[in-house]
Amino acid sequence: xxxxxxEVLAGLAELIHDETGLPQDQVALDKSFTDDLDIDxxxxxxxxxxxxxxxxxxxxDDSVKDLKTVxxxxxxxxxxx
Amino acid sequence: xxxxxxxxxxxxxATTPLGSDxxxxxxxxxxxxxGARVLPYEWVExxxxxxxxxxxxxxxxxxxxxxxxxxxxxxxxxxSLIAAREAWNDASRDAALEVDGAxxxxxxxxxxxxxxxxxxxxxxxxxxxxxxxLPLTVPMLMPNGPAASIGLEFGARAGVHTxxxxxxxxxxxxxxxxxxxxxxxxxxxxxxxxxxxxHPLPIGGFAAMRAxxxxxxxxxxxxxxxxxxxxxxxxxxxxxxxxxxxxxxxRARGAKVYAEVxxxxxxxxxxxxxxxxxxxxxxxxxxxxxxxxxxxAPQDIVHLNAHATSTPVGDIAEVNGVRAALGPAADSVIVxxxxxxTGHTLGAAGAIESIFTILALxxxxxxxxxxxxxxxxxxxxxVVKGSPRAxxxxxxxxxxxNSFGFGGHNVVLxxxxx
Numbered sequence: 001x002x003x004x005x006x007e008v009l010a011g012l013a014e015l016i017h018d019e020t021g022l023p024q025d026q027v028a029l030d031k032s033f034t035d036d037l038d039i040d041x042x043x044x045x046x047x048x049x050x051x052x053x054x055x056x057x058x059x060x061d062d063s064v065k066d067l068k069t070v071x072x073x074x075x076x077x078x079x080x081x
Numbered sequence: 082x083x084x085x086x087x088x089x090x091x092x093x094x095a096t097t098p099l100g101s102d103x104x105x106x107x108x109x110x111x112x113x114x115x116g117a118r119v120l121p122y123e124w125v126e127x128x129x130x131x132x133x134x135x136x137x138x139x140x141x142x143x144x145x146x147x148x149x150x151x152x153x154x155x156x157x158x159x160x161s162l163i164a165a166r167e168a169w170n171d172a173s174r175d176a177a178l179e180v181d182g183a184x185x186x187x188x189x190x191x192x193x194x195x196x197x198x199x200x201x202x203x204x205x206x207x208x209x210x211x212x213x214x215l216p217l218t219v220p221m222l223m224p225n226g227p228a229a230s231i232g233l234e235f236g237a238r239a240g241v242h243t244x245x246x247x248x249x250x251x252x253x254x255x256x257x258x259x260x261x262x263x264x265x266x267x268x269x270x271x272x273x274x275x276x277x278x279x280h281p282l283p284i285g286g287f288a289a290m291r292a293x294x295x296x297x298x299x300x301x302x303x304x305x306x307x308x309x310x311x312x313x314x315x316x317x318x319x320x321x322x323x324x325x326x327x328x329x330x331x332r333a334r335g336a337k338v339y340a341e342v343x344x345x346x347x348x349x350x351x352x353x354x355x356x357x358x359x360x361x362x363x364x365x366x367x368x369x370x371x372x373x374x375x376x377x378a379p380q381d382i383v384h385l386n387a388h389a390t391s392t393p394v395g396d397i398a399e400v401n402g403v404r405a406a407l408g409p410a411a412d413s414v415i416v417x418x419x420x421x422x423t424g425h426t427l428g429a430a431g432a433i434e435s436i437f438t439i440l441a442l443x444x445x446x447x448x449x450x451x452x453x454x455x456x457x458x459x460x461x462x463x464v465v466k467g468s469p470r471a472x473x474x475x476x477x478x479x480x481x482x483n484s485f486g487f488g489g490h491n492v493v494l495x496x497x498x499x
Binding site: 052058 | 148152214
């Protein structure tokens with residue numbers, strides 16, 4: 001079943017909150033994972049592992065480095081899902 | 082010993098089967114309460130374990146820590162973080178504890194390390210494959226994880242260490258912290274031990290050794306050091322942490338001082354991987370070393386918090402060692418076996434029991450040993466039964482805390498009022 005952008009954004013916000021404690025409303029499409037949300041590489045990989053499970057997608061390591069912003073991740077997951 | 086090398090305890094912290102902090106734990110100990118119960122986990126029946134009892138924490142770490150702190154730390158690390166925060170706040174009660182990070186050290190032990198993280202991750206590997214293993218798995222399962230988490234929290238840069246010596250680990254960590262201060266590497270050390278091993282695999286392993294009590298119908302009566310009916314230890318979990326400080330540093334900032342760590346004796350048996358050396362030769366040397374360091378004679382020791390895990394062989398070996406080391410003075414030592422209440426918290430035990438020893442000195446009363454209904458004829462020490470026993474009301478007091486571990490590790494700490 002196709003995932004909507006809203007569903008993925010909300011799910012990512014929850015996973016990021018779980019991992020870092022960041023309020024979910026701060027996880028907006030235009031935010032950069034490193035510069036705005038202060039997510040280090042280990043936390044990013046934790047979010048990726050949990051996102052793969054939650055959305056039933058596969059996010060190869062080669063693609064993770066291209067996911068600079070929340071929008072990049074949402075688009076990637078929506079396309080895969 | 083010169084003033085500059087004297088090491089004192091200025092803060093205490095713990096989370097145990099008897100309470101979520103030091104005051105609640107200590108009042109439960111003085112009241113002779115047991116922390117043991119039938120383990121409320123589904124796996125006890127699923128595996129039909131021979132041991133169905135244990136002494137889990139009184140208060141879950143998740144009730145105290147943030148969700149992120151719980152997710153990012155193994156249970157052992159969660160517990161030591163709680164205890165370290167309490168100890169640090171306690172050390173700051175009369176005067177803020179301020180120390181340059183380069184002069185602050187950490188020595189936090191664990192006997193087994195992040196065993197639940199390791200085994201849960203293995204379950205994930207089997208059920209879901211390697212891509213589902215979380216990236217923090219390794220830093221969470223490594224035995225130095227608790228020490229590292231505390232080091233990060235308080236910005237410790239003088240050295241962060243983990244002593245691993247099974248059930249002597251917690252005491253050895255305190256001894257190591259004392260050495261860090263004596264050698265001039267640090268002014269303040271956060272030291273102690275933590276253990277979270279209530280999981281079917283460690284229980285299955287200890288049960289396979291026949292080291293654990295199977296008194297499943299009477300959990301509160303199962304841990305019974307020195308009693309004729311003792312049949313093994315009851316597995317507990319918890320953490321105990323103290324703030325160690327050079328006496329000079331503590332005095333300069335006007336800190337409240339609980340006690341001095343006057344002597345540390347560390348030896349090894351070189352005898353057997355698990356069995357204690359029957360004559361207690363290694364125990365004797367550890368006690369004598371600690372006495373010599375403290376500049377004390379056997380008759381100066383008024384109280385002993387014994388290792389006494391409630392195993393048939395171990396309890397006797399310790400008594401033999403104490404008697405051989407102290408000679409006739411052993412008769413006047415007031416002995417408490419507090420594992421009768423906490424269960425055996427393995428790598429945390431030495432630290433939690435050091436805290437009990439310190440509080441016994443502060444309050445001048447030795448805690449009871451519960452379940453000692455029918456004392457073993459071979460135990461000829463003066464063991465406190467029933468209710469707490471008063472220690473001498475006046476003068477400087479010294480007490481001893483024994484901890485021994487599989488592998489032949491012997492650690493004896495001597496604590497003294499200041």
